[in-house]
Amino acid sequence: MSQKDFVLSVEGLTVSFDGFKAVNDLSLYVDEGEIRVIIGPNGAGKTTVLDLICGRTASTSGSIKFRDKELTKMSEHQIVHAGVGRKFQNPSIYEDLSVFENLELSYPKGRSVFGALFFRRDQAVINQVHEIAEMIFLQDMLDKPAGLLSHGQKQWLEIGMLLIQEPDLLMLDEPVAGMSVAERRKTAELLKRITKGRSVIVIEHDMQFAEEIADRVTVLHQGQVLSEGSMERVQNDPKVIEVYLGH
Amino acid sequence: MNSLKQIFPKGDLIAFAILAVLLAVVFPLAMDVFRLNLVGKYLTYAFVALGLVLCWGYGGILSLGQGIFFGLGGYCMAMFLKLEASSPENTAIQSTPGIPDFMDWNQLTELPWFWEPFHSLSFTIIAVMLVPTVFAFFIGLAMFKRRVGGVYFAIITQAIAAILTILIIGQQGYTGGVNGITDLRTFLGWDIRTDSAKVILYFVNLVLLFTCLVIAQIIRKNKLGRILVAMRGREERVRFSGYDVANFKIFVFCIGALFAALGGAMFTLQVGFMSPTFVGIVPSIEMVILCAVGGRLSIFGAIYGALLVNFAKTSFSESFPELWLFAMGALFISVVLFFPNGLASVYQDHIVPRFKKRFKKQGKPVAVKPRVQTAKNQPNTTEKTDDVLTGGTL
Numbered sequence A: 001m002s003q004k005d006f007v008l009s010v011e012g013l014t015v016s017f018d019g020f021k022a023v024n025d026l027s028l029y030v031d032e033g034e035i036r037v038i039i040g041p042n043g044a045g046k047t048t049v050l051d052l053i054c055g056r057t058a059s060t061s062g063s064i065k066f067r068d069k070e071l072t073k074m075s076e077h078q079i080v081h082a083g084v085g086r087k088f089q090n091p092s093i094y095e096d097l098s099v100f101e102n103l104e105l106s107y108p109k110g111r112s113v114f115g116a117l118f119f120r121r122d123q124a125v126i127n128q129v130h131e132i133a134e135m136i137f138l139q140d141m142l143d144k145p146a147g148l149l150s151h152g153q154k155q156w157l158e159i160g161m162l163l164i165q166e167p168d169l170l171m172l173d174e175p176v177a178g179m180s181v182a183e184r185r186k187t188a189e190l191l192k193r194i195t196k197g198r199s200v201i202v203i204e205h206d207m208q209f210a211e212e213i214a215d216r217v218t219v220l221h222q223g224q225v226l227s228e229g230s231m232e233r234v235q236n237d238p239k240v241i242e243v244y245l246g247h
Numbered sequence B: 001m002n003s004l005k006q007i008f009p010k011g012d013l014i015a016f017a018i019l020a021v022l023l024a025v026v027f028p029l030a031m032d033v034f035r036l037n038l039v040g041k042y043l044t045y046a047f048v049a050l051g052l053v054l055c056w057g058y059g060g061i062l063s064l065g066q067g068i069f070f071g072l073g074g075y076c077m078a079m080f081l082k083l084e085a086s087s088p089e090n091t092a093i094q095s096t097p098g099i100p101d102f103m104d105w106n107q108l109t110e111l112p113w114f115w116e117p118f119h120s121l122s123f124t125i126i127a128v129m130l131v132p133t134v135f136a137f138f139i140g141l142a143m144f145k146r147r148v149g150g151v152y153f154a155i156i157t158q159a160i161a162a163i164l165t166i167l168i169i170g171q172q173g174y175t176g177g178v179n180g181i182t183d184l185r186t187f188l189g190w191d192i193r194t195d196s197a198k199v200i201l202y203f204v205n206l207v208l209l210f211t212c213l214v215i216a217q218i219i220r221k222n223k224l225g226r227i228l229v230a231m232r233g234r235e236e237r238v239r240f241s242g243y244d245v246a247n248f249k250i251f252v253f254c255i256g257a258l259f260a261a262l263g264g265a266m267f268t269l270q271v272g273f274m275s276p277t278f279v280g281i282v283p284s285i286e287m288v289i290l291c292a293v294g295g296r297l298s299i300f301g302a303i304y305g306a307l308l309v310n311f312a313k314t315s316f317s318e319s320f321p322e323l324w325l326f327a328m329g330a331l332f333i334s335v336v337l338f339f340p341n342g343l344a345s346v347y348q349d350h351i352v353p354r355f356k357k358r359f360k361k362q363g364k365p366v367a368v369k370p371r372v373q374t375a376k377n378q379p380n381t382t383e384k385t386d387d388v389l390t391g392g393t394l
């Protein structure tokens, strides 16, 4: 019953944009080590929920507890330091830097101004970057400017940037969107590997993909939880069927 | 910090050497003292341009108020020199001897409290560096912590530059008003108006400039520099990589202010006065133009830009003084349109490859590293490379 069982507990979360409640009195509990998939029609508020958790958007009311920390009062970088990592819907990487430098910047060391000034690219950093690069299929691209990567490769790079941060809670917003079939397959493989031993929230449209990886599924609709449970249960929930068919 | 080799790669060492030879050997040998002093004056603007390379070129923070810091540094130095020039013997004819002449003209009868400590050289040197930097720190703190950036920040710095000018002009009795602080003569008894002093000051200026260049090089070649570049393009993402973006902006803005202040102090020493003309909006914008013409991503470009634009300004305004501002505007627009990365990009894209080709023909292998800057400007090549890359991995 204690909140310690949950890695993340969101309670009564509401955000209002000029009166429009994009997320409305939402509660969500994620277990330690669980893989939660959030689905829902476009505009349901999925991305906004992640924005609220990672501090990008300030909530109007409600609480977000990560382990014993209240995230709603923390700034973005503090939330990252606490162990929450987030991948954006559109690949968000540093185009002007090389793949290596992108990963190196995400390595959780030397994050203060002077820490960065005196940061040394030591063997541990290099090894870690190479290890992650191999995982995300970019081991031969390390010296390439990240701006030259394909869309899919940019998505992988951003996943890599997340992994090297070693977050306890990983949040991925539509990680396979815009990928080719081959890339999708590779990404599914990658996600299965990296989600082991971590708590993960994935937003996904692809039902088959969601079913493959999810422990539990949450269906969002108009900023509220419509249904929650195993994929099978959710798919047979009349409310869900109505929303999906009604659209 | 990284190893020396990483901070000073061969290409940059060559650039340092060329610049050093030009400024420390060629110019002093080829020019008379008058011209050399002029170059020295131009180089004081190079300090500002160098700071702008870090702030604007790397960090993406456009300040249109660097004159603030140039001026504050220059005024601190001018106050020290003015006090020395206003010894009771020198000012015996004034109604209050021992205070600067302009104070006497404005019916002041004693030295204002904030002038007192400028009797001390050590205090002055500390003030030259600290006053502008601390001021920049508070501007940065107020703006960047509130996430004020981009155009808004540029306008605010410009407003502060305007306010400071008005303040200096208005408080004539304390600041010398619109004329500034003039008639500076000696530095610890050493006459700075002589030819030999001018040559020595030119070299002191060079030493300081190269110190700043090395600092800039260390910053840009470290992870700090890469964070600045990352911030320029994707500020938000940098936050989610775990960095407090505001702190990095404040830091680089303070460095820019410090460089500008050193330039200002050396200006006062070499030119012999300081006035509000170097504080306000127009000089601040001119400094941004120097940086843009030289290439806002190149610390060496900043120096060459400062030299070239000011040479042009001097020769142009000798013949057509009223046309200079128009010429400057035209120069700025054409550089931005045709060479967005300034003279440095012309050098990088046209001269360096030609040299490399030469060397290659002679059988020396040259590693050509992919250049990041070109990636953005050439969507066609990007697409082509995409295909190749994807084909390669899948």
Ligand SMILES: Nc1ncnc2c1ncn2[C@@H]1O[C@H](COP(=O)(O)OP(=O)(O)O)[C@@H](O)[C@H]1O
Pocket (backbone or CB within 6 Å): A017, A022, A040, A041, A042, A043, A044, A045, A046, A047, A048, A049
């Ligand atoms: N910053 C914002 N200001 C105003 N409206 C917003 C903002 N962010 C999101 N919204 C609105 O909130 C709703 C939910 O958006 P989003 O979370 O992106 O949906 P999803 O990711 O589920 O497709 C949309 O109607 C969107 O227009």
Ligand SMILES: [Mg+2]
Pocket (backbone or CB within 6 Å): A046, A047, A048, A089
């Ligand atoms: Mg979305």
